[in-house]
Amino acid sequence: MSQQLSTEPVVSVRHLNHSFGKGALRKPVLVDVNLDIYPGEIVILTGPSGSGKTTLLTLIAALRSVQEGSVKVLGQELYGASKKQLVQVRKQIGFIFQAHNLLECLTAQQNVRMSLRLHHEMPMQERIARSIEMLQATGMGERLDYYPDSLSGGQKQRVAIARALVSEPQLVLADEPTAALDSKSGRDVVEIMQQLAQEQGSTILLVTHDNRILDIADRILHMEDGRLARDTALRA
Numbered sequence: 001m002s003q004q005l006s007t008e009p010v011v012s013v014r015h016l017n018h019s020f021g022k023g024a025l026r027k028p029v030l031v032d033v034n035l036d037i038y039p040g041e042i043v044i045l046t047g048p049s050g051s052g053k054t055t056l057l058t059l060i061a062a063l064r065s066v067q068e069g070s071v072k073v074l075g076q077e078l079y080g081a082s083k084k085q086l087v088q089v090r091k092q093i094g095f096i097f098q099a100h101n102l103l104e105c106l107t108a109q110q111n112v113r114m115s116l117r118l119h120h121e122m123p124m125q126e127r128i129a130r131s132i133e134m135l136q137a138t139g140m141g142e143r144l145d146y147y148p149d150s151l152s153g154g155q156k157q158r159v160a161i162a163r164a165l166v167s168e169p170q171l172v173l174a175d176e177p178t179a180a181l182d183s184k185s186g187r188d189v190v191e192i193m194q195q196l197a198q199e200q201g202s203t204i205l206l207v208t209h210d211n212r213i214l215d216i217a218d219r220i221l222h223m224e225d226g227r228l229a230r231d232t233a234l235r236a
């Protein structure tokens with residue numbers, strides 16, 4: 001990706017090591033991980049269960065502390081960063097998880113609008129308009145006022161995508177977004193993610209076991225035993 005080499009990476013990881021447990025029970029989970037992800041890339045992180053994918057994703061998400069090495073996200077070094085700095089980074093990331101984490105007491109539209117609550121400068125009318133627009137873009141325009149318990153798994157995941165993307169984050173992190181879905185719904189949700197991210201110029205890092213969606217990636221990173229074993233470019 002020659003044109004990207006001159007661009008600053010959105011995510012840059014150097015010599016990252018991570019362990020769980022202490023003393024004799026200490027278990028290394030990530031071993032000397034190095035990677036760069038550039039603006040606009042869709043990168044899939046795959047590998048066997050227990051290979052460290054979620055641990056790596058949560059470190060990049062500023063959801064756990066970096067023990068050793070460097071993790072730079074959107075220009076901020078996370079090693080040694082303060083709580084305030086970590087919160088600041090998290091605010092700029094869109095999250096999509098397997099368990100969509102929608103608030104059951106809020107409608108689809110209210111769930112999406114929640115994502116804009118930190119945008120104090122944005123008038124309420126605009127927040128509402130953007131939330132509706134994003135739900136329409138994910139094919140949920142007919143169900144704006146539905147509560148999560150009356151939506152199917154695929155529909156909930158579409159709401160979760162709308163919620164993650166409505167603030168136009170530079171970085172979207174997704175952990176098994178299709179795991180709870182049948183193959184058609186799974187394909188649909190990743191295609192929506194791909195299309196919206198392309199329109200917004202967002203970068204996506206997506207952890208999955210789902211071989212049916214690998215082709216949406218620009219690059220596939222394969223983890224084994226805590227190491228990055230392969231880095232395969234699908235599109236130059």
Ligand SMILES: Nc1ncnc2c1ncn2[C@@H]1O[C@H](COP(=O)(O)OP(=O)(O)OP(=O)(O)O)[C@@H](O)[C@H]1O
Nearest residue numbers: 020021029047048049050051052053054055056209
């Ligand atoms: N909080 C924790 N405390 C102790 N060990 C943990 C913790 N979280 C994860 N582990 C261990 O770290 C290793 C890597 O876990 P991780 O969840 O990162 O793997 P994964 O590749 O995402 O797996 P899967 O595909 O099954 O989700 C596993 O052996 C797991 O048991």
